[in-house]
Amino acid sequence: MSYPVRFVHVLAMATMLGGAALTWAATERIADEERSALVSVAWTYERAFWVAASVAVATGVGNLGAMAPAVPGPGTGWGLAFAVKLGGVVVLLVGSLFRTAVVWTGRRDPGDPAAPVTPFRTLYAGTTALLVGVVLLAEVIAHG
Amino acid sequence: MADPDGTGSPTAESGDSGSWDPDAGDPGLESLAGPLAAFHAAVFVAVPVLALHLSGSVGDLLAGLSTTVGMGAYLLLWGLCWLTARQWLRGFPAGGWAASHAGSRIGRAAVWGAATGVGFLWIALVVFLVERAVVAGVSGFTPAFAVLFLSIGFGLGGAVAATVGLLVGAILGAVDYAAFAIAGGIVAGETAGVPRGDRTTATDAPGDTDGSTE
Numbered sequence: 347m348s349y350p351v352r353f354v355h356v357l358a359m360a361t362m363l364g365g366a367a368l369t370w371a372a373t374e375r376i377a378d379e380e381r382s383a384l385v386s387v388a389w390t391y392e393r394a395f396w397v398a399a400s401v402a403v404a405t406g407v408g409n410l411g412a413m414a415p416a417v418p419g420p421g422t423g424w425g426l427a428f429a430v431k432l433g434g435v436v437v438l439l440v441g442s443l444f445r446t447a448v449v450w451t452g453r454r455d456p457g458d459p460a461a462p463v464t465p466f467r468t469l470y471a472g473t474t475a476l477l478v479g480v481v482l483l484a485e486v487i488a489h490g
Numbered sequence: 491m492a493d494p495d496g497t498g499s500p501t502a503e504s505g506d507s508g509s510w511d512p513d514a515g516d517p518g519l520e521s522l523a524g525p526l527a528a529f530h531a532a533v534f535v536a537v538p539v540l541a542l543h544l545s546g547s548v549g550d551l552l553a554g555l556s557t558t559v560g561m562g563a564y565l566l567l568w569g570l571c572w573l574t575a576r577q578w579l580r581g582f583p584a585g586g587w588a589a590s591h592a593g594s595r596i597g598r599a600a601v602w603g604a605a606t607g608v609g610f611l612w613i614a615l616v617v618f619l620v621e622r623a624v625v626a627g628v629s630g631f632t633p634a635f636a637v638l639f640l641s642i643g644f645g646l647g648g649a650v651a652a653t654v655g656l657l658v659g660a661i662l663g664a665v666d667y668a669a670f671a672i673a674g675g676i677v678a679g680e681t682a683g684v685p686r687g688d689r690t691t692a693t694d695a696p697g698d699t700d701g702s703t704e
Contacts, residue, residue: 351557396528403532404564407539408557410548417549425543432540439533443665446525447673454518454586455677465676 348412355405359484361398363477365391370470373463382456384463388449388470395442403435424487431483438476445469519579519586526579527572530662534571535564563614570609574602578663587670596663603659607651615643 369391376384418424448469542548581598583589622630
């Protein structure tokens with residue numbers, strides 16, 4: 347059972363990171379005048395992100411359970427890396443709620459259609475960077 | 491689920507601008523039910539797991555949890571979060587976040603959090619009873635077991651679940667409200683001076699509306 351759980355966990359992670367990077371790329375290419383198109387793309391990513399994030403948390407706990415009871419404590423190198431990774435996940439979840447709020451509000455109340463897409467660019471760049479950090483920690487945890 | 495207000499009738503919601511019409515609401519808010527439910531379920535699991543890991547006891551706790559039971563419990567939690575988040579969002583006035591009062595929104599979130607907690611526990615207990623009936627048959631249900639299970643499980647357990655749910659619901663409701671209040675402020679800053687009727691929407695086809703911003 348552990349292999350399918352790990353596979354789904356990695357798939358969820360790929361969805362979050364790949365989608366964030368693509369949406370960030372879209373903010374760099376879509377002109378300010380096409381803001382509404384960007385918001386539509388971003389909202390699609392937001393819905394996919396939250397499904398993937400929820401699946402990632404569930405399968406992440408499943409992966410942890412597969413190690414139980416021999417889970418290294420926080421005083422070990424592995425345990426510290428895992429604690430930092432999990433802390434990063436919590437930060438990602440809370441920060442993503444804010445990002446979703448901005449996208450949803452921008453979708454519902456778009457305002458000036460030519461307003462700069464800079465806020466979206468910043469949000470998706472930040473999301474991508476944070477996800478890359480979490481993946482790097484996951485690599486350290488998995489392979490040392 | 492029961493109306494958390496206990497009024498059962500459309501009345502002016504104290505602290506909110508204007509009267510509350512249950513048939514009006516703010517349909518756009520319901521699209522947030524999925525993201526909010528996922529956020530609530532994920533944070534509710536991730537934060538305690540982090541705390542347990544830091545205390546060094548996560549291994550012992552997870553050792554007794556099978557993958558099937560764990561995944562089933564998470565799906566149950568996620569589903570209940572979706573149901574209660576949708577109900578919470580349906581209670582918003584027509585103006586959405588901007589027209590609502592933080593105190594009343596967070597209060598309602600706390601009540602729906604309690605409903606989530608009680609729902610989760612009671613459904614889990616029912617699943618346990620069904621499994622016991624399948625495995626042990628009628629002989630597994632003595633009068634003593636029934637009294638103990640009903641009073642402690644559903645009764646005392648329900649009270650604890652409601653309390654935890656109330657607290658968690660209030661905290662997450664506050665986080666949700668803060669996130670959308672800040673986001674609304676950022677978007678409002680970009681739309682200042684632009685009449686709502688002059689704004690296009692993400693669903694409008696190009697050229698359908700007058701996008702003049704002057």
